[in-house]
Amino acid sequence: MSATTTAPTPTITTTGLVEIHDVHKSYSGIEVLRGIDLTIAPGEVVAILGPSGSGKSTLLRTINHLESVDRGSVTVDGQLIGYERRGDKLYELREREILRRRTQIGIVFQNFNLFPHLTALENVTEAPIDLGLASKADAKAQALALLTRVGLADKAAHYPRQLSGGQQQRVAIARALALNPKVLLFDEPTSALDPELVGEVLDVIRDLARGGTTLIIVTHEIGFAREVADRVVFMDAGVVVEQGLPEAVLTNPTHARTRDFLAKVLA
Amino acid sequence: MSTTLARPATPSATGAPDRVDLGSARVVHTRHWFRWTISAILIFAIAQFAWSLVTNANYEWDVFAQYFFSEPVLIGIGYTLSLTAISAVIGFVLGTILALGRLSSSVLLNSISWAYIWFFRSVPLVVQIIVWYNLGYLYPTLGLGTPFTTDFWIVEFPTVQLISAFAAALLGLGLHQAAYSAEIIRGGLISVDQGQHEAAAALGIPPRKRLFRIILPQAMRSIVPNATNEVIGLVKGASVVFVIAIPELFYAVQVIYNRNSRVIPLLLVAVVWYTVITTLLSIAQYYIERYYARGSARTLPPTPLQRFRTWTAVQWSRLGDEPRAPVPPVPPAPPAGTLGAAIAVTPDAGIDANEETR
Numbered sequence: 001m002s003a004t005t006t007a008p009t010p011t012i013t014t015t016g017l018v019e020i021h022d023v024h025k026s027y028s029g030i031e032v033l034r035g036i037d038l039t040i041a042p043g044e045v046v047a048i049l050g051p052s053g054s055g056k057s058t059l060l061r062t063i064n065h066l067e068s069v070d071r072g073s074v075t076v077d078g079q080l081i082g083y084e085r086r087g088d089k090l091y092e093l094r095e096r097e098i099l100r101r102r103t104q105i106g107i108v109f110q111n112f113n114l115f116p117h118l119t120a121l122e123n124v125t126e127a128p129i130d131l132g133l134a135s136k137a138d139a140k141a142q143a144l145a146l147l148t149r150v151g152l153a154d155k156a157a158h159y160p161r162q163l164s165g166g167q168q169q170r171v172a173i174a175r176a177l178a179l180n181p182k183v184l185l186f187d188e189p190t191s192a193l194d195p196e197l198v199g200e201v202l203d204v205i206r207d208l209a210r211g212g213t214t215l216i217i218v219t220h221e222i223g224f225a226r227e228v229a230d231r232v233v234f235m236d237a238g239v240v241v242e243q244g245l246p247e248a249v250l251t252n253p254t255h256a257r258t259r260d261f262l263a264k265v266l267a
Numbered sequence: 268m269s270t271t272l273a274r275p276a277t278p279s280a281t282g283a284p285d286r287v288d289l290g291s292a293r294v295v296h297t298r299h300w301f302r303w304t305i306s307a308i309l310i311f312a313i314a315q316f317a318w319s320l321v322t323n324a325n326y327e328w329d330v331f332a333q334y335f336f337s338e339p340v341l342i343g344i345g346y347t348l349s350l351t352a353i354s355a356v357i358g359f360v361l362g363t364i365l366a367l368g369r370l371s372s373s374v375l376l377n378s379i380s381w382a383y384i385w386f387f388r389s390v391p392l393v394v395q396i397i398v399w400y401n402l403g404y405l406y407p408t409l410g411l412g413t414p415f416t417t418d419f420w421i422v423e424f425p426t427v428q429l430i431s432a433f434a435a436a437l438l439g440l441g442l443h444q445a446a447y448s449a450e451i452i453r454g455g456l457i458s459v460d461q462g463q464h465e466a467a468a469a470l471g472i473p474p475r476k477r478l479f480r481i482i483l484p485q486a487m488r489s490i491v492p493n494a495t496n497e498v499i500g501l502v503k504g505a506s507v508v509f510v511i512a513i514p515e516l517f518y519a520v521q522v523i524y525n526r527n528s529r530v531i532p533l534l535l536v537a538v539v540w541y542t543v544i545t546t547l548l549s550i551a552q553y554y555i556e557r558y559y560a561r562g563s564a565r566t567l568p569p570t571p572l573q574r575f576r577t578w579t580a581v582q583w584s585r586l587g588d589e590p591r592a593p594v595p596p597v598p599p600a601p602p603a604g605t606l607g608a609a610i611a612v613t614p615d616a617g618i619d620a621n622e623e624t625r
Binding site: 126179 | 460466484563
């Protein structure tokens with residue numbers, strides 16, 4: 001695991017530190033993650049690249065404990081998401097507590113996963129209201145502000161199916177933002193989109209990148225990674241092969257596997 | 268026509284006959300000879316049957332009319348409806364619990380739910396009702412007391428007193444229904460995309476809200492048609508409780524025709540009432556389904572009532588119009604008179620609604 005350089009950490013932000021330590025994960029005997037170590041500074045924007053099956057999405061999902069890990073640990077601001085550490089023992093937390101901790105970490109899925117029976121506005125207000133974080137009126141006002149921020153104020157009353165893919169993904173981003181997460185995870189946010197709709201979603205993410213929230217983006221958009229990310233991490237076969245500044249990793253990769261991948265993707 | 272289309276846009280030398288303005292050309296629709304023949308045969312058969320209903324004296328419509336609103340029949344309907352309603356509620360509440368048990372990660376809950384469903388789907392409903400009704404043979408008294416003994420020192424009831432015929436019927440129908448409802452509800456729940464569970468979990472939405480606000484409303488789309496089927500089945504299934512002499516609809520007409528031997532007209536009384544109940548339930552189903560279809564289609568199709576209004580609006584607007592424009596964009600002045608004036612407001616809205624759904 002050779003780290004070329006460590007990324008510069010800009011920002012005044014002090015929350016949103018993600019520490020991934022020696023994470024292993026297997027599915028039915030196949031090891032998908034084989035010892036991942038990664039520290040992501042508060043406010044840092046990290047792009048994770050790699051061929052399909054390299055474990056990028058799995059790694060992302062261990063961060064908000066949608067997947068538990070077999071070995072190692074993931075902490076956000078020093079706090080484990082699924083467990084409580086007392087002495088040398090880890091106590092599995094009750095679901096309610098896991099859910100509470102998880103709200104610090106937003107995730108945007110490849111397939112949006114918007115709630116189809118709720119309008120765009122209701123999609124955004126659902127979690128804050130259910131969790132008792134805001135009154136209905138406050139949640140609604142905040143949701144409208146978020147929808148305005150992603151450029152969809154006029155679509156608030158539309159159902160997901162009445163929206164284009166790009167619009168749906170922007171609603172999904174607004175929904176993730178509604179809980180004021182410290183860390184925002186993007187799992188291939190533009191892979192399910194028609195090419196002409198990719199730009200509008202990337203614009204929103206680019207905006208967030210300036211905002212000081214920690215962003216971890218699994219993506220195939222090399223150009224976007226180069227432009228927005230503070231650091232690029234290249235994964236293959238469950239390990240981090242190479243990481244560093246975008247120009248370094250994407251222009252002068254030191255590893256053959258990175259070169260192969262980039263050659264294929266940029267071809 | 269195809270030759271014209273295949274040609275480049277420049278006018279050809281062949282002259283006028285080929286250059287038809289396609290926009291204004293008359294369209295000749297396909298003739299559906301087969302469809303029309305079948306329709307004619309069916310209409311004939313239906314008419315023939317309707318004619319026989321009127322002319323065949325064996326139907327004894329006078330007897331039918333005499334008993335249709337008679338007291339025992341109305342009481343019977345009351346029993347049928349209350350048996351259906353209560354056992355449906357028992358069935359769906361218990362069924363939901365069983366379905367959640369089946370989906371639970373607890374092995375014990377899972378196996379108990381599975382065993383319940385297995386058992387109550389195996390035992391015929393009639394047998395179950397008879398057993399509940401005769402529970403006193405197995406357990407003469409029921410009560411609370413020392414476990415694993417029959418020493419009921421806290422409370423004790425004779426079983427026959429505790430379980431009346433009506434209670435036995437409710438137990439039988441409700442428990443039987445729960446087994447079937449459980450599978451319908453489980454089927455609905457597992458049909459919801461895994462991504463929905465994941466998204467709700469990722470947003471930290473608590474389990475109960477996740478079920479009732481996110482998953483169940485989506486599952487209802489596939490639960491409602493099957494559940495209505497079950498309730499309608501229950502309306503008629505309730506007639507099996509005649510084995511323990513509860514005077515529900517079917518039993519009531521049986522009693523009457525055993526006395527006066529007018530079997531056909533009295534069975535028709537029951538049939539027509541069952542049809543009425545089923546019709547009402549089907550209408551309810553339509554609107555419940557429509558409610559849960561929110562967001563599933565870009566625009567919901569109009570309800571029959573809306574469609575009827577649109578249709579009448581169009582017909583009305585046609586009345587005062589030239590025959591060449593079938594659907595006028597702007598409704599013409601309504602015919603003179605108060606009725607016309609009252610309706611005049613609707614055509615506009617009606618046509619708009621119609622156009623939106625296309």
